[in-house]
Amino acid sequence: MNVVIKVDQETREKMIEYYKDKCRDKKIPYVVFQAQEEDTVITMYESGKVMFQGTSADVDASMWGVVAEQEKNNKESKQENPYHNCSSIGSDEVGTGDYFGPIVVTASYVKKEDVSYLEKLGVGDSKKISDEKIKKIAPQIAKKIPYRSIVLSNQEYNQKYTKDVNMNKIKSIMHNKVLYQLIHEINPQYDYIIIDEFAREARYYEYLKGISQIQKGITFMTKAEDKNLAVACSSIISRYLFLQEFDKLSDRLHIPLVKGAGVEVDKIGEEVVKQYGEEKLKEIAKVNFKNTDRILHTMIF
Helix, strand or coil, rough: EEEEECCCHHHHHHHHHHHHHHHHHCCCCCCEEEEECCCCCEEEEECCCCECCCCCCCHHHHHCCCHHHHHHHHHHHHCCCCCCCEEEEEEEEEEECCCCCCCEEEEEECCCCHHHHHHHHHHCHHHHCCHHHHHHHHHHHHCCEEEEEECCHHHHHHHHHHCCCCCCHHHHHHHHHHHHHHHHHCCCCEEEEEEEEECHHHHHHHHCCCCCCCCCEEEEEEHHHHHHHHHHHHHHHHHHHHHHHHHHHHHHHCCCCCCCHHHHHHHHHHHHHHHHHHHHHHHEECCCCCCHHHHHHHEEE
């Protein structure tokens, strides 16, 4: 069976990367590469056409055909999305679901003319980007894009967290602070201020009661990091700063910490208590998480 598809430049590059370890050594005129995966031979031509030959050719081709169609749809949806190709300020946070490691909130300002640069870098939701890529592109973003960040250590978090001050209130105060700082320090021209919604608008401003400097005019939306590049930049920069602090903490403890709040985290927590005592958790972990009870209830003193 033979199947031929036409791919765009972005899909072409992904295919070259995917098949690089499966390429044949033979050089063929007008052919970018020829590779074999199981019983399918894949030949990419300089014209952008790719031929799949073999009993599973249709299966292998359909994967890239779907990818190409998805990319086309993504581009079309971005063009229709008013929050993408614009000048905007966006904020996002990381670390709120991690037992170890700080909470980091960042606000970024993206001008309309910076959109194509960020697209080429592959800017998007940090949860969908590997830590290795985060470490590579975050410094490039930080050089290009104005931003403000706050890093809240877990020791500070534990001091602030009470019956009346929950995680969302802490996040609201942090988001407000970086947005207000960025806007009033650089006086940018923007179309939107966007927050990746973690609380309803009315509730968000309720959390800010008693604060004198409050940033208004915010658009709240879910999955904002997928729709707006300023939020996506903030997500990536926040993740980068989180990783730096996380690695420093691991080095200080001489214990390889684990991200998240699962069973593996409990095991690390037990090791921390064994080596440094129960009080250490109040310094390096979010003690209101259920992990703390699990860790301490399994320890024998």
